[in-house]
Amino acid sequence: LQQRLNRKTVDAKAMQAFPAAVIAYDLLAQDGEDLRSLPLRDRRKRLEALVAEHTGERLHLSPVVDYADWDQLARLRADPPVGAAAEGLMLKRWDSPYLAGRPKGPWFKWKRDPHVIDAVLMYAQRGHGKRSSFYSDYTFGVWTPEGALTPVGKAYFGFTDEELKQLDKFVRDHTIDRFGPVRSVRAERDxxxxxxxxxxxxxxxxxxxxxxxxxxxxxxxxxxxxPAREANTIDDVMDLLDAIESGGGRIAKA
Structure with a gap:
Protein backbone atom coordinates (compact mmCIF):
# COMPACT_ATOMS: atom_id res chain seq x y z
CA LEU A 1 0.00 0.00 0.00
CA GLN A 2 3.00 2.34 0.13
CA GLN A 3 2.38 2.97 -3.56
CA ARG A 4 -0.94 4.62 -2.59
CA LEU A 5 0.28 6.74 0.32
CA ASN A 6 0.82 10.52 0.18
CA ARG A 7 -1.23 10.91 -3.00
CA LYS A 8 -4.08 13.38 -3.45
CA THR A 9 -5.92 10.95 -5.72
CA VAL A 10 -5.54 7.25 -6.44
CA ASP A 11 -6.64 6.09 -9.87
CA ALA A 12 -8.46 2.85 -10.63
CA LYS A 13 -5.30 1.21 -11.97
CA ALA A 14 -3.43 1.78 -8.69
CA MET A 15 -6.39 0.57 -6.62
CA GLN A 16 -6.51 -2.61 -8.67
CA ALA A 17 -2.75 -3.16 -8.49
CA PHE A 18 -2.51 -2.35 -4.76
CA PRO A 19 -5.88 -3.22 -3.20
CA ALA A 20 -6.68 -2.29 0.40
CA ALA A 21 -8.13 -4.80 2.85
CA VAL A 22 -9.12 -5.06 6.51
CA ILE A 23 -7.63 -7.65 8.87
CA ALA A 24 -9.80 -8.02 11.99
CA TYR A 25 -7.92 -8.65 15.24
CA ASP A 26 -10.47 -7.86 17.93
CA LEU A 27 -14.07 -6.82 18.51
CA LEU A 28 -14.55 -4.02 21.03
CA ALA A 29 -18.25 -3.26 20.56
CA GLN A 30 -21.21 -4.85 18.80
CA ASP A 31 -24.75 -3.56 18.34
CA GLY A 32 -24.17 -0.89 20.98
CA GLU A 33 -22.71 -3.32 23.54
CA ASP A 34 -19.26 -2.55 24.97
CA LEU A 35 -17.24 -5.79 24.80
CA ARG A 36 -13.93 -4.53 26.16
CA SER A 37 -14.40 -6.07 29.61
CA LEU A 38 -15.05 -9.54 28.18
CA PRO A 39 -12.14 -11.98 28.04
CA LEU A 40 -10.36 -12.26 24.70
CA ARG A 41 -11.70 -15.80 24.25
CA ASP A 42 -15.29 -14.51 24.16
CA ARG A 43 -14.48 -11.48 22.00
CA ARG A 44 -12.70 -13.75 19.54
CA LYS A 45 -15.73 -16.04 19.18
CA ARG A 46 -17.94 -13.06 18.43
CA LEU A 47 -15.38 -11.70 15.97
CA GLU A 48 -15.18 -15.00 14.11
CA ALA A 49 -18.97 -15.12 13.80
CA LEU A 50 -19.10 -11.52 12.59
CA VAL A 51 -16.43 -12.02 9.92
CA ALA A 52 -18.15 -15.22 8.77
CA GLU A 53 -21.28 -13.16 8.06
CA HIS A 54 -19.33 -10.76 5.83
CA THR A 55 -17.33 -12.99 3.53
CA GLY A 56 -15.38 -11.27 0.79
CA GLU A 57 -11.92 -10.53 -0.53
CA ARG A 58 -11.41 -7.37 1.54
CA LEU A 59 -12.18 -8.61 5.08
CA HIS A 60 -9.90 -11.16 6.71
CA LEU A 61 -9.69 -12.70 10.17
CA SER A 62 -6.30 -12.55 11.86
CA PRO A 63 -4.91 -16.08 12.20
CA VAL A 64 -4.43 -17.78 15.56
CA VAL A 65 -1.13 -19.66 15.75
CA ASP A 66 -1.20 -22.97 17.60
CA TYR A 67 1.93 -24.27 19.33
CA ALA A 68 2.91 -27.10 21.66
CA ASP A 69 5.82 -25.55 23.56
CA TRP A 70 8.08 -22.49 23.71
CA ASP A 71 10.63 -24.00 21.32
CA GLN A 72 7.99 -24.35 18.63
CA LEU A 73 6.75 -20.84 19.35
CA ALA A 74 10.29 -19.49 18.96
CA ARG A 75 10.53 -21.16 15.54
CA LEU A 76 7.20 -19.63 14.54
CA ARG A 77 8.47 -16.23 15.66
CA ALA A 78 11.58 -16.59 13.48
CA ASP A 79 9.55 -17.69 10.45
CA PRO A 80 5.90 -16.62 10.84
CA PRO A 81 3.45 -18.80 8.89
CA VAL A 82 1.52 -15.73 7.74
CA GLY A 83 4.39 -14.46 5.62
CA ALA A 84 7.66 -12.60 5.71
CA ALA A 85 6.03 -9.19 6.17
CA ALA A 86 5.04 -10.10 9.74
CA GLU A 87 7.12 -8.42 12.46
CA GLY A 88 6.77 -11.43 14.73
CA LEU A 89 4.09 -12.79 17.05
CA MET A 90 1.55 -11.06 19.28
CA LEU A 91 1.07 -13.08 22.47
CA LYS A 92 -2.26 -12.52 24.25
CA ARG A 93 -3.80 -14.17 27.29
CA TRP A 94 -7.18 -15.73 26.45
CA ASP A 95 -8.62 -14.34 29.70
CA SER A 96 -7.46 -10.76 29.11
CA PRO A 97 -9.91 -7.85 28.71
CA TYR A 98 -9.17 -5.09 26.21
CA LEU A 99 -7.30 -2.31 28.01
CA ALA A 100 -6.54 1.12 26.56
CA GLY A 101 -2.97 2.37 26.27
CA ARG A 102 -0.01 0.02 26.56
CA PRO A 103 -0.58 -2.10 29.65
CA LYS A 104 2.15 -4.63 30.44
CA GLY A 105 1.37 -8.23 31.22
CA PRO A 106 -1.68 -9.54 29.32
CA TRP A 107 -0.24 -8.85 25.84
CA PHE A 108 3.30 -9.03 24.54
CA LYS A 109 4.73 -8.33 21.09
CA TRP A 110 7.51 -10.85 20.44
CA LYS A 111 9.26 -9.36 17.43
CA ARG A 112 11.53 -11.20 15.04
CA ASP A 113 15.23 -10.49 15.06
CA PRO A 114 15.90 -7.70 12.56
CA HIS A 115 17.60 -8.11 9.22
CA VAL A 116 21.16 -6.78 9.24
CA ILE A 117 23.58 -5.50 6.61
CA ASP A 118 26.87 -3.60 6.66
CA ALA A 119 26.68 -0.33 4.72
CA VAL A 120 28.98 2.64 4.17
CA LEU A 121 28.20 6.15 5.41
CA MET A 122 27.73 8.47 2.41
CA TYR A 123 25.90 11.63 3.54
CA ALA A 124 24.99 13.32 6.81
CA GLN A 125 22.62 16.06 7.88
CA ARG A 126 22.01 17.88 11.15
CA GLY A 127 19.28 16.54 13.39
CA HIS A 128 16.44 18.38 15.09
CA GLY A 129 15.77 19.56 18.62
CA LYS A 130 18.59 18.70 21.00
CA ARG A 131 20.47 17.13 18.08
CA SER A 132 20.37 20.25 15.93
CA SER A 133 24.07 20.91 16.56
CA PHE A 134 25.09 17.37 15.57
CA TYR A 135 25.19 15.54 12.25
CA SER A 136 22.86 12.74 13.29
CA ASP A 137 20.87 11.86 10.14
CA TYR A 138 22.84 9.43 7.99
CA THR A 139 22.44 8.17 4.45
CA PHE A 140 24.25 4.89 3.82
CA GLY A 141 24.95 2.79 0.75
CA VAL A 142 26.21 -0.55 -0.51
CA TRP A 143 28.55 -1.46 -3.34
CA THR A 144 27.44 -1.93 -6.94
CA PRO A 145 29.16 -4.36 -9.35
CA GLU A 146 30.91 -1.32 -10.85
CA GLY A 147 32.55 -0.54 -7.51
CA ALA A 148 30.43 2.52 -6.71
CA LEU A 149 28.13 3.12 -3.75
CA THR A 150 24.37 3.34 -4.18
CA PRO A 151 22.22 4.68 -1.31
CA VAL A 152 19.81 2.16 0.20
CA GLY A 153 18.45 4.00 3.24
CA LYS A 154 18.65 6.60 5.99
CA ALA A 155 19.02 6.13 9.74
CA TYR A 156 18.42 8.62 12.53
CA PHE A 157 18.76 6.54 15.70
CA GLY A 158 20.21 3.40 17.25
CA PHE A 159 23.39 4.97 18.65
CA THR A 160 24.26 6.34 22.08
CA ASP A 161 25.01 10.00 22.85
CA GLU A 162 28.72 9.18 23.01
CA GLU A 163 28.58 7.39 19.66
CA LEU A 164 26.74 10.39 18.22
CA LYS A 165 29.67 12.61 19.18
CA GLN A 166 32.07 10.19 17.48
CA LEU A 167 29.94 10.05 14.33
CA ASP A 168 29.59 13.83 14.26
CA LYS A 169 33.37 14.24 14.50
CA PHE A 170 33.91 11.72 11.69
CA VAL A 171 31.49 13.61 9.45
CA ARG A 172 33.15 16.97 10.14
CA ASP A 173 36.67 15.58 9.69
CA HIS A 174 35.90 13.79 6.43
CA THR A 175 33.45 16.07 4.60
CA ILE A 176 34.34 16.30 0.90
CA ASP A 177 31.40 18.36 -0.38
CA ARG A 178 28.26 20.18 0.73
CA PHE A 179 24.77 20.41 -0.76
CA GLY A 180 22.82 22.89 1.32
CA PRO A 181 22.38 21.26 4.75
CA VAL A 182 23.79 17.93 3.55
CA ARG A 183 27.45 16.96 3.84
CA SER A 184 28.99 14.40 1.52
CA VAL A 185 31.38 12.18 3.48
CA ARG A 186 34.49 10.53 2.07
CA ALA A 187 33.49 6.99 1.14
CA GLU A 188 35.84 4.89 -0.96
CA ARG A 189 36.74 1.22 -1.11
CA ASP A 190 39.93 1.91 0.82
CA PRO A 227 37.16 -1.90 5.95
CA ALA A 228 34.68 -0.15 3.68
CA ARG A 229 35.43 -2.56 0.82
CA GLU A 230 34.00 -5.42 2.94
CA ALA A 231 30.56 -3.83 3.28
CA ASN A 232 27.62 -5.55 1.62
CA THR A 233 26.74 -5.19 -2.05
CA ILE A 234 23.50 -4.36 -3.82
CA ASP A 235 23.46 -7.98 -4.99
CA ASP A 236 23.45 -9.05 -1.32
CA VAL A 237 20.51 -6.76 -0.65
CA MET A 238 18.54 -8.00 -3.67
CA ASP A 239 19.24 -11.61 -2.66
CA LEU A 240 17.87 -10.80 0.79
CA LEU A 241 14.78 -9.21 -0.76
CA ASP A 242 14.20 -12.35 -2.84
CA ALA A 243 14.59 -14.49 0.29
CA ILE A 244 12.16 -12.31 2.25
CA GLU A 245 9.56 -12.51 -0.50
CA SER A 246 9.93 -16.29 -0.68
CA GLY A 247 9.87 -16.98 3.04
CA GLY A 248 11.64 -14.57 5.34
CA GLY A 249 15.34 -15.34 4.91
CA ARG A 250 18.25 -13.65 6.64
CA ILE A 251 21.29 -12.23 4.90
CA ALA A 252 24.74 -13.78 5.22
CA LYS A 253 27.00 -11.01 6.46
CA ALA A 254 29.81 -9.98 4.13
Missing part, protein backbone atom coordinates in the same frame (compact mmCIF):
# COMPACT_ATOMS: atom_id res chain seq x y z
CA UNK A 191 38.43 4.48 3.20
CA UNK A 192 35.01 4.88 4.73
CA UNK A 193 32.94 4.29 7.84
CA UNK A 194 30.94 1.07 7.93
CA UNK A 195 27.63 1.08 9.80
CA UNK A 196 25.83 -2.09 10.76
CA UNK A 197 22.21 -1.37 9.84
CA UNK A 198 19.30 -3.27 11.36
CA UNK A 199 15.87 -3.07 9.73
CA UNK A 200 12.50 -4.81 9.79
CA UNK A 201 11.96 -5.46 6.10
CA UNK A 202 12.62 -4.61 2.46
CA UNK A 203 10.30 -3.59 -0.35
CA UNK A 204 10.88 -3.11 -4.04
CA UNK A 205 10.75 0.55 -4.98
CA UNK A 206 10.71 2.43 -8.26
CA UNK A 207 11.23 5.70 -6.37
CA UNK A 208 14.73 4.81 -5.18
CA UNK A 209 17.75 4.45 -7.43
CA UNK A 210 18.80 1.24 -5.68
CA UNK A 211 15.39 -0.34 -6.35
CA UNK A 212 14.72 -1.08 -2.67
CA UNK A 213 13.24 0.66 0.37
CA UNK A 214 14.03 -0.34 3.96
CA UNK A 215 11.52 -0.53 6.79
CA UNK A 216 12.56 1.06 10.10
CA UNK A 217 16.34 1.18 9.51
CA UNK A 218 18.58 2.11 12.44
CA UNK A 219 22.27 1.96 13.30
CA UNK A 220 22.84 -1.16 15.38
CA UNK A 221 26.63 -0.90 15.52
CA UNK A 222 29.46 1.31 14.27
CA UNK A 223 32.00 -0.93 12.55
CA UNK A 224 35.20 1.01 13.18
CA UNK A 225 36.98 -2.33 12.71
CA UNK A 226 35.65 -3.14 9.25
Missing amino acids: FGLVLEIAFEGLNRSTRHKSGVAMRFPRVSRIRWDK
